[in-house]
Amino acid sequence: MYMGCRDSGVRRGTSRCLLRHRKHQSRATVTAIYCVAAPVPSSFLHNHPSSRLHSSRSKVSRKAAATAQLLGFIRMSNRCKFWLSKKKRFCAIPPLPNSEFCGNHSKRSDDVWVLCSIDPSHSVLESNLESHLKRCPLLKHKNSLSLQPFYRKGINGGDEEDDHEGVTSESKRMAVHSMTAPQFIKLIEKIKSVHASICKDILDSYVVSDACRIWIKRAIDWKIPFQEKHVIQQASILGNLEKLGALESSSIGEQLHCSISSADSSDSSAVVEFGAGRGYLTQMLADCYGVSKVFLIERKAYKLKADRSLRQKESLILERLRIDIEDLNLNAIEALQGLPYLAIGKHLCGPATDMTLRCCVGEGVAKSHLKGLSIATCCHHLCQWKHYINKGFFLNLGITKDDFHAITWFTSWAVDADHGSDIADTNMENVENLSGVTNMSARERAALGFMCKDIIDAGRLIWMREYGLESKLVKYVPSNISPENHLLIAKR
Numbered sequence: 001m002y003m004g005c006r007d008s009g010v011r012r013g014t015s016r017c018l019l020r021h022r023k024h025q026s027r028a029t030v031t032a033i034y035c036v037a038a039p040v041p042s043s044f045l046h047n048h049p050s051s052r053l054h055s056s057r058s059k060v061s062r063k064a065a066a067t068a069q070l071l072g073f074i075r076m077s078n079r080c081k082f083w084l085s086k087k088k089r090f091c092a093i094p095p096l097p098n099s100e101f102c103g104n105h106s107k108r109s110d111d112v113w114v115l116c117s118i119d120p121s122h123s124v125l126e127s128n129l130e131s132h133l134k135r136c137p138l139l140k141h142k143n144s145l146s147l148q149p150f151y152r153k154g155i156n157g158g159d160e161e162d163d164h165e166g167v168t169s170e171s172k173r174m175a176v177h178s179m180t181a182p183q184f185i186k187l188i189e190k191i192k193s194v195h196a197s198i199c200k201d202i203l204d205s206y207v208v209s210d211a212c213r214i215w216i217k218r219a220i221d222w223k224i225p226f227q228e229k230h231v232i233q234q235a236s237i238l239g240n241l242e243k244l245g246a247l248e249s250s251s252i253g254e255q256l257h258c259s260i261s262s263a264d265s266s267d268s269s270a271v272v273e274f275g276a277g278r279g280y281l282t283q284m285l286a287d288c289y290g291v292s293k294v295f296l297i298e299r300k301a302y303k304l305k306a307d308r309s310l311r312q313k314e315s316l317i318l319e320r321l322r323i324d325i326e327d328l329n330l331n332a333i334e335a336l337q338g339l340p341y342l343a344i345g346k347h348l349c350g351p352a353t354d355m356t357l358r359c360c361v362g363e364g365v366a367k368s369h370l371k372g373l374s375i376a377t378c379c380h381h382l383c384q385w386k387h388y389i390n391k392g393f394f395l396n397l398g399i400t401k402d403d404f405h406a407i408t409w410f411t412s413w414a415v416d417a418d419h420g421s422d423i424a425d426t427n428m429e430n431v432e433n434l435s436g437v438t439n440m441s442a443r444e445r446a447a448l449g450f451m452c453k454d455i456i457d458a459g460r461l462i463w464m465r466e467y468g469l470e471s472k473l474v475k476y477v478p479s480n481i482s483p484e485n486h487l488l489i490a491k492r
Helices: 002-025 028-037 042-047 059-076 126-135 139-145 169-177 181-198 210-221 228-244 252-257 280-289 307-311 351-361 391-396 401-410 442-466
Strands: 113-115 123-125 270-274 293-297 317-321 341-349 370-378 470-475 486-491
Touching: 113 126, 123 126, 126 139, 169 401, 181 401, 181 442, 210 228, 210 280, 228 280, 228 341, 228 370, 228 470, 228 486, 270 280, 270 351, 280 293, 280 307, 280 341, 307 317, 341 351, 351 370, 351 442, 370 442, 391 442, 401 442, 442 470, 442 486
Parallel strands: 270 293, 270 341, 293 317, 341 370
Antiparallel strands: 113 123, 370 486, 470 486
């Protein structure tokens, strides 16, 4: 029996070699013709990865591999010759006529790249801009969005008389580096004085509710993939909202240990998540607390969203609005009218926080049904004077528009620091010895950056209180989990 199996294996192996030889024998003529017309460099045959044959292979196998190499070389000759260093291969797009490169990689020294006016996230050649604007993928979306009742261009953008385009980070950096030593020292002294007077009440508040703790344990037990640092932040954002009294936890055990999809959420508030991304913050809120309606506000399109999971909940209604927060008229959303709602957001970058506050609490929404708010701020270096919610706060402190932009640029130093150490205890008493930005140590820069973050968010906090909200500014996670750890929470 053993010998029979062995002999059978040998015969089958021989048959495979013969079949492979017959299969490639018909390509011999093509190979011979191509070798005469365009000889293949020997370096290509020896160095190509597919030519590394084991010495034990048969002569027929080597011929088959050589034929495959030649066919691959023929295919490569019809591709763009631009080398993609990250992918370690040539571009796979066919070249233009009379050129070695495709349209994306052809060299056009007489043309420049410009931003698309419909969607500035991508750019096109200036010579192609007119034709591109007629067929831009986002043109249809822009046209349909302009017809929606909740779309109102620039409603949450701020003062129209200020800079329309805003100030770039490079302009901010150059303005700071062009300061004289006395100007720089005066600004640092002003920042220290303001921080000491208004930022004393920012407390650490890392809160994980019982509902979120059960959710996290269940995710671990079920081996659901997630990034721990993001789940910790989401849990603390919701935990602080519950601690303030704006979010009620009910039937935690029944809701999480039984069927979540059938949990009764008819009496709960609606939820509006700003800058929702994939919607994972709302996913945790819906699983742990139960909600009746969800509105996800996001200007970009994302894959791997939580929408599919949220739609499986029987009593939950979900709407995703692809719109910029700057253009959102929240009162005009028909499905939200008359409903109490919670406004949440995780890492609303720069001016997006100011636009969200203006959208939920500003002058045009005095009759809003806002029940509670929990927003984790982020990317203060992107803040603009045009969008900032409380300009009067800075002006009353003697901080000008140019000072504000310098302060926003200083905030980037906080993120660049080593967050394993306690930067808050860094001594900045010897400010008079500074001669400019380059004379500061990394720890001093980081300490100054955190001060500036505190001041920007303190101005937002004061503005919320002026509108009658019971508000707090807390650090909701340790800085080693995320240096962007400021959380604005409020309730009516």
